[in-house]
Amino acid sequence: MSIRIEQAISPRQIRAFIRFRHKLYQGDPNYIPELNWSERNFLGPRNPFFRHSRAAYFLAYNGKQMAGRVAAIYNTMHLERYQDRTGFFGFFDAVDDQAVCDALLHAAGKWLASLGLTRIMGPENFTTNHAVGILTAGFEQPPVVQMPYNRPYYEPLLNNNGMTEQMELHAYRFEQVDLPADFMKRAQTIEARLKRHNIRIRPVNFSHFGEEMEQLRQVYNAANEGHWGFVPLTVAEFRFLANDLRKIVQKENVLLAEKDGQLIGYMVTVPDVNQILRKIPEGRLFPFGWAKLLAKPQINGARLLILGVLPAFRRMGIDWCFYARTSRFFTEAGIKWTEAGYVMGNNLMMNRIIRNIGGKPAKTYKVFARRI
Structure with a gap:
């Protein structure tokens, strides 16, 4: 069955965008639901990010069943700073289906390309100051506050879409x-x-x-x-x-x-x-x-x-x-315990310091990119 992509614009569609994760991860003992009202505020015009930048939200349907979501993000301040014609995708969630992943990222890339961009990178929920990357190791523990969570199949979905790793990030746990x-x-x-x-x-x-x-x-x-x-x-x-x-x-x-x-x-x-x-x-x-x-x-x-x-x-x-x-x-x-993250993989000094004071590697996250 072909995958249908729908841009989320109406309140009903935005509500579906927010609540898709609840259905996708229903029964998963490590899933932590975001508060609906908090995510609605973050995605909407109350977020000051939208005073200088913009985003489009897309839903994927396999028949009548919603199968995925993604945001395409045009970050004006990033573009002014780096001059790299890179847009972003974020809030990415999908069933384990390559066709769904490909359709979502194609829609996001097409929207960014229409604005003159040539590269797509993520997941990044608007900026690096927010949730970044997909979880690639450490699935046995639930996420701590404001950290991403996803199932192990996300990484092969992105790799098979032509994405290549751009940055690895780490989280460390202190058991005391x-x-x-x-x-x-x-x-x-x-x-x-x-x-x-x-x-x-x-x-x-x-x-x-x-x-x-x-x-x-x-x-x-x-x-x-x-x-x-x-x-x-x-x-x-x-x-x-x-x-x-x-x-x-x-x-x-x-x-x-x-x-x-x-x-x-x-x-x-x-x-x-x-x-x-x-x-x-x-x-x-x-x-x-x-x-x-x-x-x-x-x-x-x-x-x-x-x-x-x-x-x-x-x-x-x-x-x-x-x-x-x-x-x-x-x-x-x-x-009783604490988790420190994110620590960028290329920040060798901070990784060493945290290990020296007792931090144990707990989770790994990755950011990916490709040409549009």
Whole structure:
């Protein structure tokens, strides 16, 4: 039976686009449903990404049965920065059928080609600041918050479509959060030395959230300059993401390093709310709310979301201080394990550091591309 492609435009079609994953992964013990309202906001005009860029959503049908989905993404800021005529595909999900995969990526590529682009890369859910890649190793564990999950057949589907690997990304798991005594002692010595140079580590001040987030955005963009595929976040985009995370973090989850009052580094961790979301049928939060859900002592894991230090202040041990403070906080908060990701495969130093402090390889993700 031939595969029919339909562009998702109407509210009904967008609803089908969002909910397809629930049907595809029904019964999968490792599947965590995204909240429908959250994904609807992310895909729609409320997302500041659409102030400068655009996307088209496609559905694949095999007869009357929906068989897949994909987004074609035209990222203006990426194109201005890299001048590589590359568009992206994201939110890719499909049954194990090469014809479905090929039809979806053909539709996405055709839409991007109509805008003058010559290459398609992904999966990338709008930018590298969001979910990136497909899972290629580590299927035995459920994903942590805001990390991708898919079945093993996705990689051969993309390879057979002519896609080639562009980047490998890793996630590491720490089965315990209390770091060794010698590490904690050394971190204490480092922090004392940093103070003598007017560098201090502190948690975020939620009373001045707007100002704190704008400083963090600037340092985040500067610290990631030169990283593979990175596109700086605008003020509105960063605030959009920060406001979402604000609902689930405590001040100790956001650690900042300052030199003479100016932000120079950061580390952000988040509780693994996926442990709660997996119990919500088909991504429907109502009649529950975040406050009621997070009040329940159900979360014993966390994710190290982002860590960065301005180049001039690296190799001073600021990251050691972040790890030590987070270790103490997690121990007091009842967090038993944590996962750190993403770490790019070509970031040899960070991969080595995480292994040296006890991180064990947990999951691998890959990004693919081909000519249109």
